[in-house]
Amino acid sequence: MGMTLTEKILARKASKKEVQPGEIVTVEPTWVMSHDNSAAILLKFKKTGVKKVWNPKKIVIILDHTVPAPTAEYANNHKSIREFVKEQGIENFWDINTGICHQVMAEKGYDLPGAVIVGADSHTTTPGAFGAFAAGIGRSEVAAIWATGKIWLRVPESYEIIVNGRMPKGVFAKDLALHIIGNIRASGAVYKAVEFKGETIKNMTIASRMVLTNMSAEMGAKNGIIEADNKTEAYLKDRARKFYEIMHPDEDAEYEKRYEYDASDLVPKIAFPHTVDNVYDIEKAEGIEINQVFLGTCTNGRVEDLEIAAKILKGKKINPNVRMLVFPASWEIWKEADKRGILHILADAGAVIMNPGCGPCLGAHAGVLADGDKCLSTANRNFKGRMGNPNSEIYLGSPATAAVTALKGYISDPREVL
Amino acid sequence: MGRVWRYGDDVNTDVIFPGKYTYKIMSDEEMASHALEDLDPSFAKNVKVGDIIVAGKNWGYGSSREQAVKCLKVAGIKAIIAESFARIYYRNCINLGLPAITLKHDDIEKFDANDEVDVDIENGIIVNRTKNFEIHFPPFEGYVMDIIKAGGIIEYIHRQVSSQ
Numbered sequence: 001m002g003m004t005l006t007e008k009i010l011a012r013k014a015s016k017k018e019v020q021p022g023e024i025v026t027v028e029p030t031w032v033m034s035h036d037n038s039a040a041i042l043l044k045f046k047k048t049g050v051k052k053v054w055n056p057k058k059i060v061i062i063l064d065h066t067v068p069a070p071t072a073e074y075a076n077n078h079k080s081i082r083e084f085v086k087e088q089g090i091e092n093f094w095d096i097n098t099g100i101c102h103q104v105m106a107e108k109g110y111d112l113p114g115a116v117i118v119g120a121d122s123h124t125t126t127p128g129a130f131g132a133f134a135a136g137i138g139r140s141e142v143a144a145i146w147a148t149g150k151i152w153l154r155v156p157e158s159y160e161i162i163v164n165g166r167m168p169k170g171v172f173a174k175d176l177a178l179h180i181i182g183n184i185r186a187s188g189a190v191y192k193a194v195e196f197k198g199e200t201i202k203n204m205t206i207a208s209r210m211v212l213t214n215m216s217a218e219m220g221a222k223n224g225i226i227e228a229d230n231k232t233e234a235y236l237k238d239r240a241r242k243f244y245e246i247m248h249p250d251e252d253a254e255y256e257k258r259y260e261y262d263a264s265d266l267v268p269k270i271a272f273p274h275t276v277d278n279v280y281d282i283e284k285a286e287g288i289e290i291n292q293v294f295l296g297t298c299t300n301g302r303v304e305d306l307e308i309a310a311k312i313l314k315g316k317k318i319n320p321n322v323r324m325l326v327f328p329a330s331w332e333i334w335k336e337a338d339k340r341g342i343l344h345i346l347a348d349a350g351a352v353i354m355n356p357g358c359g360p361c362l363g364a365h366a367g368v369l370a371d372g373d374k375c376l377s378t379a380n381r382n383f384k385g386r387m388g389n390p391n392s393e394i395y396l397g398s399p400a401t402a403a404v405t406a407l408k409g410y411i412s413d414p415r416e417v418l
Numbered sequence: 419m420g421r422v423w424r425y426g427d428d429v430n431t432d433v434i435f436p437g438k439y440t441y442k443i444m445s446d447e448e449m450a451s452h453a454l455e456d457l458d459p460s461f462a463k464n465v466k467v468g469d470i471i472v473a474g475k476n477w478g479y480g481s482s483r484e485q486a487v488k489c490l491k492v493a494g495i496k497a498i499i500a501e502s503f504a505r506i507y508y509r510n511c512i513n514l515g516l517p518a519i520t521l522k523h524d525d526i527e528k529f530d531a532n533d534e535v536d537v538d539i540e541n542g543i544i545v546n547r548t549k550n551f552e553i554h555f556p557p558f559e560g561y562v563m564d565i566i567k568a569g570g571i572i573e574y575i576h577r578q579v580s581s582q
Contacts, residue, residue, distance in 0.1 A: 005469045036441050039481075043443075049579040066441055122482040122506055128498075136482045138510035144571045152561075186428055187476035191505045222505055275428065278508055309503060362437035362481075383432035383480060386454045390436075 002250030005225050006193035008248060012407035013116045013120035021157040021256070027187040030132075030242075031058055031092075032145045032297040033108050033119035034084035034260040035101045038066040039077035041120060042084045053088050054149035060092040061085060062104045067096035067357040084407040099330025102126040102214065102298040106206075107332050109239035113228035113246045118142075118151060123298055123380065125221060128235070129206060131246060133193075136217065152340060156222045156254040158193040163200040165264035170415035172308075172399035173208035174300055174378065176200070177215040178269040180261065182279025190220035192256070195249065196417030200263040201226060206235045214299050215380050218276040268413055271396035275382040285411040289321070292375040293406040294387075295351075296327030297361050300378035300399050303336050310342040312417055313349035319409030324351040325367045326348035327359040351406070364386030376405045419467035419547065420496055424531040427474035431507070433457035446492035453489040462510050467494035470537060472529040474500065479508025484514060491516045497537045499544065501526050512562055514559040515570035519544070525553050539566065540571060 003011065007019050014025035016200040034041055038061050044181035045053070061081060069075035078096070085093045099103050105111050118124065120142045127134035137151070145151050153362050161180060162205035194216050201209065202267055209226050216224025229244045236244070270285040270389060295301070295309055306328060318324050326346050328334040334356050343353050360367035361379045368388030369375055375387060375394050382394035397405070407417075433456040435449075454461040471477075471490065477500040478486055478526035487510045490498070497517040511518035517539050529535070533548040542557040558566060 039441075040443055044572050048575040050575070077443065122480065122484055124482075136483055136506050138484045138506060140484060140513040140515055140571050141509060144513070147575050182439065186479055187502065187504075190476060190479075190502060220476060220504060250572075251477055345447075362440065364438055365440055368438070381480065382433070383430050385436045385438070386432050388438045390456045 001254065002252035004193065004253040004255060005131065005195055005227060005247060005249040006133055006158055007155060008249065009114055009116060010153065010155050012114065017220065019155045021155050023155045024152050025155060026150050026152050027116055028149050029118050029151060030112070030117050031060050032142055032411060033060040033062065033101060033105060033117065033124065033140050035062050035121060036077060037120050037139055038081045038084070040349045041139050041143050041146070042080065042102070042292045044140055045146045046252065048143065048147045050147040053090070053146045053244055056089040057091055058108060059090050059146060061090060062094040062098060063096045064100045064101065065358045065362065066364045067355070074379040075185040093313035097331060098157055099332065100298045100301065100358055103301070103329040106130070106210065107239065107330055109236065109241040112236065112240055112242060112244040113232060114244055118145070122217045123214050125216045125224045126210055126214040128216065128223050128225040129209040130232055131226060131311065133223055133225065135223045153198060156191055156193040157188055159254040159259065160194055161194055161196050161259045163196065163198040163263050165200060165260045165262045166202060167263045168266060168398060170413070170418045171266045172400060173204060173211040173397040175266055175269045176263060176270050177212050178279045178396065179266060180259070181215060181218050181277050184219045184259065186218060186275060186277040187220050192221050194219070194221045194224045196224065202229065205304060206231055207304050211299055218380055267395070268398060268401050268415065270401070270411065271382055272391040273382055273395065276381060276396065282413050283409070284400065286413060288374065288395070289412060290376045290405050291373045292367065292369060293322055293324040293402050294360060294367065294375055294379065295324065295378040295399055295402050296329060296359055297379040298329060301327055301329030301333065303333050305378065305399035306337045306342045306346070307340070308345070308400045311347040312400060312403040312414065313407060314345050316407055318350040318406040321409050322406050324406040325354055325359065326351045327354045328356045330356050360387050362386065372416045376402055376411060377403050419534055419536050420470050422529050422533040422553055423464065423465070423469060423471045423533055424529060425457070425473040428476045428479060429457060429473060429477055431480035431483055434478065434486040435482065435483060435489045440481070440485060448484055449489045450493035453493045465493045465495070469494055470496055470498050470535055471498045472496065472500070472526060474526065475502045478502050479504035482506045483511050487511050487514045487516055492509065497539070499526070502544065510551055513571040515566050515568065515573070517566055519555050521553060521555060
């Protein structure tokens with residue numbers, strides 16, 4: 001029987017000829033990633049009684065969640081991580097001047113076709129955009145891998161999500177992701193592998209593909225995955241840290257479910273508070289007054305995202321009732337956006353340009369919301385209290401929607417200005 | 419014996435344990451005091467050791483934060499029974515030694531808030547003393563049961579290392 005892309009990767013990693021959904025395999029991951037939560041993980045690791053990590057070359061630690069440290073407590077956490085990294089000889093450590101972990105994993109060449117990547121962050125589904133198997137796990141589990149080098153994984157059933165058709169002007173990968181999540185729902189793909197296929201996906205940039213795999217977590221998926229192609233290879237050319245081999249799903253692979261979408265009749269979408277699957281056409285949201293626009297995150301903080309916002313805001317001023325915060329997803333992106341004049345345009349329009357990192361996405365610092373605030377965010381979550389205040393509301397949309405909303409002061413349709 | 423705290427579908431990790439506290443290292447008591455803060459502020463005040471949670475579909479979806487399991491465990495919750503769990507949350511329950519039990523929709527519907535319930539993890543039996551019924555579930559398989567009995571995967575590895 002044929003295997004899906006996810007099954008093939010897990011079979012090879014487990015040194016098995018084939019695996020079937022439901023089967024438990026024990027594997028040594030290609031990489032195990034963690035971020036600021038490494039401070040808590042290293043305490044757990046020490047509790048195991050193991051003195052040295054199993055392999056300091058396979059552990060990746062990236063500081064991104066609260067950078068630079070907003071309080072002494074966070075600063076001490078960062079300090080303990082830096083000390084642990086030195087003590088254990090962990091080579092793949094990226095400090096506060098690098099970027100958001102899911103972006104850094106791609107840029108620094110860890111996201112490779114065929115790799116098995118696990119990380120202590122639910123959006124570790126992101127590397128699937130490169131044809132890797134990648135899933136989020138908990139902190140104790142990361143500590144256990146540091147100690148033993150092993151993790152058990154249940155081979156998930158696969159869903160195929162096939163998207164064909166040309167995306168209309170003003171409609172982006174984020175709108176497609178929200179549309180799919182609104183349709184499949186937050187629990188619609190719990191434990192499943194979702195494999196994105198079709199012409200629309202093939203025509204997408206790597207950055208846009210990452211939006212889909214990043215947001216796979218929001219339908220409950222274990223992993224999201226896209227077959228690697230020549231675009232993937234071009235991206236990895238001077239980045240890949242290891243030899244990799246591109247794998248393909250078998251023609252006769254079995255998928256538990258198949259969803260098909262036509263991108264050509266999509267419209268911009270908004271996820272209303274307080275769940276990501278509470279998705280409507282933008283028409284229903286138009287006119288809702290917004291206090292803060294948040295452009296950035298591991299979902300939509302890449303160059304193409306900042307660029308479309310700059311295209312909309314060039315030579316204009318944002319509405320004075322709106323605070324617009326821009327967080328490029330990494331310093332590589334920051335520099336590229338700076339070189340192209342994008343940051344300057346956004347600053348001229350009245351946006352506050354922040355340092356790369358997670359920013360206020362998880363509500364710990366750098367732009368948390370006031371009581372009664374409404375925020376239009378390009379992030380992947382709008383749960384109650386997510387941005388630090390349960391008495392505020394978060395609406396999710398594309399970077400283009402974010403920019404035009406900042407301009408008008410209320411949720412607006414980007415097709416009117418593009 | 420404990421009482422039932424009854425919740426619905428799609429309860430996410432941000433309302434179980436808010437993100438603003440996620441990257442602070444906290445004592446167990448402090449963690450317990452924030453449990454379910456944005457969903458049910460009465461929970462942290464009134465929960466007692468041995469209580470259980472009974473919920474609908476997709477309990478614990480969202481973030482991978484382990485505190486969303488830990489805060490309930492240290493608040494005294496003995497088991498979480500749900501129609502389904504978000505996958506990272508399920509793994510976190512096992513790895514922190516908090517039994518996560520899946521029951522069918524019809525069985526979940528039989529429970530109401532404040533029912534008095536006994537859960538026998540070893541033998542896979544739930545007894546509802548208020549409504550006088552018993553439900554059986556398949557006990558956890560060997561390795562997973564060992565982790566739960568040890569109180570979590572860290573404690574489990576520690577035992578393995580100590581016995582070598």
